[in-house]
Amino acid sequence: MQKDNSIFSKEDEVIKAAEALLKQGELNGENFLEKYKSLLKSYKKLLRQTKTVTRVSDNQQRKLNRILERLGRYVSFQLFKKITHEKGKVEIRTQRKKLTVFFSDLKDFSYTSSHMEGEALSEFLNSYLEIMTQIVIKWGGTLDKYMGDAIMVFFGDPEFTSDEDHALGCVKMAVEMREKMKGLRSKWYGLGYQDPLHFRMGIATGYCTVGNFGSSERMDYTIIGTPVNLASRLETAADADEVFISHETWSYVKDKVVCEPPVKLHLKGFHHQILAHKVLNLRDESGKDSRLFLLEDEEKGVNIKIDFSKVSKEDVLSIISEIDLPPEVLPETKSSQLT
Amino acid sequence: MDNLIIEATKYTPEISFDCNKNLLKIKGKSYPENTSVFYKPVFDWLRKYLGQDEKKDVTVNIDLIYFNSSSSKILMDFCDILDEAASDGKPISVNWIYEEDDEDAFEFGEEFQEDLEFVTFNLVRKAVE
Numbered sequence A: 001m002q003k004d005n006s007i008f009s010k011e012d013e014v015i016k017a018a019e020a021l022l023k024q025g026e027l028n029g030e031n032f033l034e035k036y037k038s039l040l041k042s043y044k045k046l047l048r049q050t051k052t053v054t055r056v057s058d059n060q061q062r063k064l065n066r067i068l069e070r071l072g073r074y075v076s077f078q079l080f081k082k083i084t085h086e087k088g089k090v091e092i093r094t095q096r097k098k099l100t101v102f103f104s105d106l107k108d109f110s111y112t113s114s115h116m117e118g119e120a121l122s123e124f125l126n127s128y129l130e131i132m133t134q135i136v137i138k139w140g141g142t143l144d145k146y147m148g149d150a151i152m153v154f155f156g157d158p159e160f161t162s163d164e165d166h167a168l169g170c171v172k173m174a175v176e177m178r179e180k181m182k183g184l185r186s187k188w189y190g191l192g193y194q195d196p197l198h199f200r201m202g203i204a205t206g207y208c209t210v211g212n213f214g215s216s217e218r219m220d221y222t223i224i225g226t227p228v229n230l231a232s233r234l235e236t237a238a239d240a241d242e243v244f245i246s247h248e249t250w251s252y253v254k255d256k257v258v259c260e261p262p263v264k265l266h267l268k269g270f271h272h273q274i275l276a277h278k279v280l281n282l283r284d285e286s287g288k289d290s291r292l293f294l295l296e297d298e299e300k301g302v303n304i305k306i307d308f309s310k311v312s313k314e315d316v317l318s319i320i321s322e323i324d325l326p327p328e329v330l331p332e333t334k335s336s337q338l339t
Numbered sequence B: 001m002d003n004l005i006i007e008a009t010k011y012t013p014e015i016s017f018d019c020n021k022n023l024l025k026i027k028g029k030s031y032p033e034n035t036s037v038f039y040k041p042v043f044d045w046l047r048k049y050l051g052q053d054e055k056k057d058v059t060v061n062i063d064l065i066y067f068n069s070s071s072s073k074i075l076m077d078f079c080d081i082l083d084e085a086a087s088d089g090k091p092i093s094v095n096w097i098y099e100e101d102d103e104d105a106f107e108f109g110e111e112f113q114e115d116l117e118f119v120t121f122n123l124v125r126k127a128v129e
Helices: A005-024 A030-071 A077-085 A109-114 A118-138 A163-190 A226-237 A247-253 A313-321 A332-336 B035-050 B069-087 B103-115
Strands: A094-106 A142-147 A150-155 A199-214 A219-224 A243-246 A257-259 A263-265 A274-282 A292-297 A302-307 B004-006 B014-018 B023-030 B058-067 B092-099 B120-126
Touching: A005 A030, A005 B035, A005 B069, A030 A077, A030 B069, A030 B103, A094 A109, A094 A163, A094 A226, A118 A142, A118 A150, A118 A163, A142 A219, A150 A163, A163 A199, A163 A243, A163 A247, A163 A274, A199 A226, A199 A247, A226 A243, A226 A263, A226 A274, A243 A247, A247 A257, A247 A274, B004 B035, B014 B035, B035 B069, B058 B069, B069 B092, B069 B103, B092 B103, B103 B120
Parallel strands: A199 A243, B023 B058, B058 B092, B092 B120
Antiparallel strands: A094 A150, A094 A199, A142 A150, A199 A219, A243 A274, A257 A274, A263 A274, A292 A302, B004 B014, B014 B023
């Protein structure tokens, strides 16, 4: 913004006149006294105006901060940062980028919500969305939109690191959401909701068109493209609490994520079969499946695999205790690994 | 003399100075790219208008929903000119018009009111449009 000093042209003239008076050297007489009075009057006026302008400016800054704070609640953090920090005009503009896209929704929520009172439904939905949104933020996803109980998130824009980072971040986010849902189900049951809620998730990676869509009067920062449709269809195809990821997403995360063998799906809108992978859980730092207990001793004829994502340790101990064998046959050291 | 009519733009207010009705209106938003350039014809007209030897009641309506800092300086200079004319005997009323739910605009009006001695300054609340 160019400097605008000419709104102070009068004040500049007063200062110049005062300086000229001093240069004259004659500081006595009525003329000097009149000039001094005029200078003092102008100075008082300037001080008064400065105080007012400062107060007005401070008030406007506070108002701006309030508006920005409220605006920030209606758009994702990344988009808010883009709007407030980016220079240049906001216009309809898009670009192609490889993104990882995520969709989730609550299975059979339409049926469940039809049996809830309006206030209970709002409270329930908002608490669910609040918790899930915190997980989205934790993993750096860009929250695109809520559609009732459905959530759409994408990774890779506006901030980008690598395709691998974004694919893995998205899958880790989904796994954490699934873990969180277990706790939520217990909580909701305790609050009187007799039908346990489950959700489904779909993830796909690929080139999307991302940017401002709409008109010059009203635009939406969002994404379109095949991966968006694919993630949505994978989510629909998933069973309760399952995460389906596309083959491309799997290619980025296969060393860090344990999946079932792929399945071929016929999805609406796709003419060819789609290869999809069901996420089981994350591998630990050594690359092993952290939820699997494996015990293999060929010599002793032992081959045990326990998937703790499906069975609790209490159930396992209960099963073992029912085995009709003398205690000395049970390997104590191995059973202690289960505790 | 002729009336002064300047249409509003995205960044500048509507100026509607009617010397026959003695009604001066400033309405809209004020954050021009160059404040002094925009308001120069406004001040030129005002000085010429107030320089006429008439004692008719003058009403000034200021209805700004937003103005930047340099515009606030201009508004103070504008009100100073009005106050000086009022001190010479011209009956001048200034109506600071603000929307009823806009506390900031009300406070701005109070700031300007404090600086004026001879002008009749009114804070006028209007319903939200």
